[in-house]
Amino acid sequence: MSIFDKTNAAVSRRQFLIGASLTGAGLVIGLQPSPSSAAAEAFEPSAFIRIPVDGKIVFVMPSVEMGQGIYTAVAMLLAEELEVTLDQVTLEHAPADPERYANPLLGDQITGGSLAIRAVYEQMRKAGATARMILVNAAARGWEVAPDTCKAEAGHVVHAASGRRASYGSLIHAAVSETVPQDVPLKPASSFSLIGQPVRRLDSPEKVNGTAKFGIDARPEGVSYAAIAICPHFGGKLRSVEDGPAMAVKGVKQVVRIEDAVAVVADNTGAARKGLAALSIEWDPGPNAALSQADLEKLAEDAINGSALPHIQEGDVAKAEIEHGPVHEFVYRQPILTHSAMEPMNCTLHVRSDGCDVWVGTQIMGRARQAVADVTGLPLPKVVVHNHLLGGGFGRRLDVDGVILAAKIAKQVDGPVKVTWSREEDIRHDCYRYLNYSKVTATLGADGMPVSWRHRVIGPSVMARWLPAFTRDGIDLDIMAGAETPYAIPNKYTDFVRHEAPDGMLTGNWRGVGATRNIPVIEGGIDELAHAAGVDPLEYRRRLLQHKPRLLGALHVAAEKAGWTTALPQGQGRGIALTEDFGSFAAMISEVTVGNDGMLKIDRIICAVDCGQVINPDTVEAQIQSGIIYGLSAALYGRITVHNGAVVESNFDDSPVLRINETPRIEVHIVPSSEAPGGIGELGTPGVAPSLFNAIFVVTGKRLRSLPIDHNELRRV
Amino acid sequence: MPVADAASKPITTIEAIGETAEGARLQKAWLDIDVVQCGYCQSGQIMSAVALLVGNPSPTDDDIDAVMAGNICRCGTYPRIRAAIMLAAQG
Numbered sequence: 001m002s003i004f005d006k007t008n009a010a011v012s013r014r015q016f017l018i019g020a021s022l023t024g025a026g027l028v029i030g031l032q033p034s035p036s037s038a039a040a041e042a043f044e045p046s047a048f049i050r051i052p053v054d055g056k057i058v059f060v061m062p063s064v065e066m067g068q069g070i071y072t073a074v075a076m077l078l079a080e081e082l083e084v085t086l087d088q089v090t091l092e093h094a095p096a097d098p099e100r101y102a103n104p105l106l107g108d109q110i111t112g113g114s115l116a117i118r119a120v121y122e123q124m125r126k127a128g129a130t131a132r133m134i135l136v137n138a139a140a141r142g143w144e145v146a147p148d149t150c151k152a153e154a155g156h157v158v159h160a161a162s163g164r165r166a167s168y169g170s171l172i173h174a175a176v177s178e179t180v181p182q183d184v185p186l187k188p189a190s191s192f193s194l195i196g197q198p199v200r201r202l203d204s205p206e207k208v209n210g211t212a213k214f215g216i217d218a219r220p221e222g223v224s225y226a227a228i229a230i231c232p233h234f235g236g237k238l239r240s241v242e243d244g245p246a247m248a249v250k251g252v253k254q255v256v257r258i259e260d261a262v263a264v265v266a267d268n269t270g271a272a273r274k275g276l277a278a279l280s281i282e283w284d285p286g287p288n289a290a291l292s293q294a295d296l297e298k299l300a301e302d303a304i305n306g307s308a309l310p311h312i313q314e315g316d317v318a319k320a321e322i323e324h325g326p327v328h329e330f331v332y333r334q335p336i337l338t339h340s341a342m343e344p345m346n347c348t349l350h351v352r353s354d355g356c357d358v359w360v361g362t363q364i365m366g367r368a369r370q371a372v373a374d375v376t377g378l379p380l381p382k383v384v385v386h387n388h389l390l391g392g393g394f395g396r397r398l399d400v401d402g403v404i405l406a407a408k409i410a411k412q413v414d415g416p417v418k419v420t421w422s423r424e425e426d427i428r429h430d431c432y433r434y435l436n437y438s439k440v441t442a443t444l445g446a447d448g449m450p451v452s453w454r455h456r457v458i459g460p461s462v463m464a465r466w467l468p469a470f471t472r473d474g475i476d477l478d479i480m481a482g483a484e485t486p487y488a489i490p491n492k493y494t495d496f497v498r499h500e501a502p503d504g505m506l507t508g509n510w511r512g513v514g515a516t517r518n519i520p521v522i523e524g525g526i527d528e529l530a531h532a533a534g535v536d537p538l539e540y541r542r543r544l545l546q547h548k549p550r551l552l553g554a555l556h557v558a559a560e561k562a563g564w565t566t567a568l569p570q571g572q573g574r575g576i577a578l579t580e581d582f583g584s585f586a587a588m589i590s591e592v593t594v595g596n597d598g599m600l601k602i603d604r605i606i607c608a609v610d611c612g613q614v615i616n617p618d619t620v621e622a623q624i625q626s627g628i629i630y631g632l633s634a635a636l637y638g639r640i641t642v643h644n645g646a647v648v649e650s651n652f653d654d655s656p657v658l659r660i661n662e663t664p665r666i667e668v669h670i671v672p673s674s675e676a677p678g679g680i681g682e683l684g685t686p687g688v689a690p691s692l693f694n695a696i697f698v699v700t701g702k703r704l705r706s707l708p709i710d711h712n713e714l715r716r717v
Numbered sequence: 718m719p720v721a722d723a724a725s726k727p728i729t730t731i732e733a734i735g736e737t738a739e740g741a742r743l744q745k746a747w748l749d750i751d752v753v754q755c756g757y758c759q760s761g762q763i764m765s766a767v768a769l770l771v772g773n774p775s776p777t778d779d780d781i782d783a784v785m786a787g788n789i790c791r792c793g794t795y796p797r798i799r800a801a802i803m804l805a806a807q808g
Contacts, residue, residue, distance in 0.1 A: 067755030067792045124762040207756030208747045210731030391757030629793025660795040661782035
């Protein structure tokens with residue numbers, strides 16, 4: 001059976017329950033009583049739990065599930081305090097409603113930045129505990145006993161002294177009259193029965209038997225299917241297209257034109273794609289028609305010496321550089337990257353004069369809804385977004401360009417229409433991780449340890465567009481994340497040169513966000529300095545991290561598990577990279593073999609993780625493996641190039657990603673911790689490239705500073 | 718194999734693969750190892766794994782890699798796919 005009740009039915013039932021809760025059909029429990037309503041309705045505004053008379057308890061998921069295991073983790077948090085077993089609950093996607101379901105740390109209904117657990121760790125447990133206490137109080141009142149003589153267990157309230165026992169469902173009529181208790185105490189970690197245990201994912205069964213429903217599986221009655229061609233040139237437009245050849249294809253119903261794209265609408269996807277392929281579309285390539293990869297790289301190169309905004313200043317770097325020269329200088333260059341989620345971009349809409357339904361899997365529910373309201377001109381409450389499981393997010397589904405495009409098409413179509421992108425459109429119209437350059441200058445003291453670190457970051461300000469609250473005085477706080485290093489260096493200076501992609505090329509968030517921009521530079525850079533100082537790179541880091549016990553602790557575990565002090569055979573090497581971000585700490589050690597011909601083989605990656613209180617250790621392991629493999633794809637292959645203002649690559653043949661036969665042994669070691677939980681979804685990605693840089697250097701003496709790794713640079717004969 | 722080659726042939730999909738011995742074993746192993754993440758590619762992964770075990774009931778790691786290299790997973794479930802196939806092969 002699905003962990004999800006039929007979503008639409010659940011939504012309508014929910015509305016019924018809210019209205020009917022005084023009659024006792026169900027009880028909706030939330031954290032903040034609504035000021036405008038009494039008794040049962042008062043629990044509705046931030047509803048994460050719904051308890052029916054019979055059947056399963058419903059947990060409403062404020063974050064979306066895209067593989068990271070958040071549905072299981074949030075259910076564990078709620079169940080831990082509500083005192084129910086996970087087989088007593090069913091899950092429901094939250095509707096688009098930022099007022100109730102915003103991530104408290106992001107202030108919007110966003111799933112990203114490895115922030116879900118950090119944001120809701122307390123909120124969800126409080127929701128569970130508050131609900132439990134109401135039910136206990138209700139039972140105690142009915143039995144005329146003191147609440148503290150009752151106990152909640154497995155979905156029941158029990159009064160041991162009298163042997164009485166009541167299911168939660170049987171208590172909801174009484175519970176609606178209970179006052180909502182404030183500040184219910186939470187369990188200490190020592191009493192956890194679920195949190196910290198390896199729990200199987202609740203979404204596994206349906207993902208294993210083919211019944212899981214992703215956005216692409218939405219099939220409202222009477223739906224048509226659209227295939228699209230977006231102007232391949234960034235900033236270009238549609239010039240002209242004749243309908244005829246597409247309309248001649250059996251099943252094709254309509255050719256839709258929008259400013260920068262053409263859609264062919266048909267009875268089925270095959271006909272739509274065939275119709276699209278039959279069209280001769282003339283594009284106006286626009287202002288970027290002559291733009292090439294060399295131009296983009298030259299612009300980024302020039303920006304290194306562009307006008308920079310200072311960010312972090314500690315000590316006096318300029319003075320240190322004069323006193324402690326020579327200055328070690330290195331420039332790291334990172335390419336344009338795609339997300340390439342497995343589920344093709346898609347969005348299904350039914351635009352009517354009185355409202356619109358949207359079926360999509362998105363990381364940013366509220367914004368998806370707003371975008372459709374903007375495009376259709378409908379009032380926001382008339383737009384209903386039905387969220388789904390996401391077939392991968394990685395930041396791609398943090399943008400709503402696909403929703404806007406689909407809405408523009410759907411506006412011109414009678415009845416519901418599903419807009420599905422081909423892989424080629426996805427790769428050529430991503431919200432790219434844009435070119436990211438870094439220039440570092442550092443000086444060393446007489447003991448070889450760094451005295452100054454100057455780090456200039458050159459790249460776009462995604463936050464200026466996407467989350468302006470995450471900028472300060474023109475500085476994108478994400479792109480600067482951790483640029484100053486975690487290391488004890490007395491003089492530090494970081495600054496930011498804003499360098500945007502050409503107009504019309506969307507840039508966005510990519511797994512690991514700021515850390516994947518800066519960790520390769522910092523961890524490659526600190527290794528360079530260790531080498532210049534003639535000190536073992538592990539020892540060098542240890543000396544610089546005496547003030548960072550958790551990072552040091554993770555490093556210690558990784559070094560021990562890797563056998564850092566044991567020699568490797570000729571042609572093999574180990575490299576370290578540390579990551580402190582997302583409220584977590586990771587130490588990665590990669591072991592590689594480099595042949596004389598430059599062939600690189602990654603033999604093993606060890607990663608020690610301190611992510612504070614672990615919710616589900618099984619998920620921590622899976623997410624670190626996942627982040628590492630995502631990082632490997634980028635480090636080995638990730639590079640988008642531009643020619644004539646259009647992306648050259650188009651599919652997995654020329655834009656490859658890691659396959660199972662290339663996947664090294666990955667060992668994840670969790671460092672026990674009782675600190676607050678940190679994020680894990682992105683923690684594994686940033687360290688991959690620099691740990692490879694550093695391992696390759698050990699073998700070849702060749703210092704790589706650009707990505708993807710070029711085998712030709714590694715030849716020794 | 719081009720899809721046209723499958724015309725007029727019996728086709729088994731993920732929805733019924735659990736009715737085969739290999740399919741049932743693999744689906745159980747997938748749950749025991751908790752392979753899935755986003756899950757989007759997993760139907761295809763399991764179908765390929767069934768084809769592998771039907772032709773080779775006791776695959777080595779290299780056998781697994783060779784057959785499964787045709788299925789991309791962006792979540793990086795590869796280590797657990799290997800483990801699950803090994804588990805299913807053991808019976």
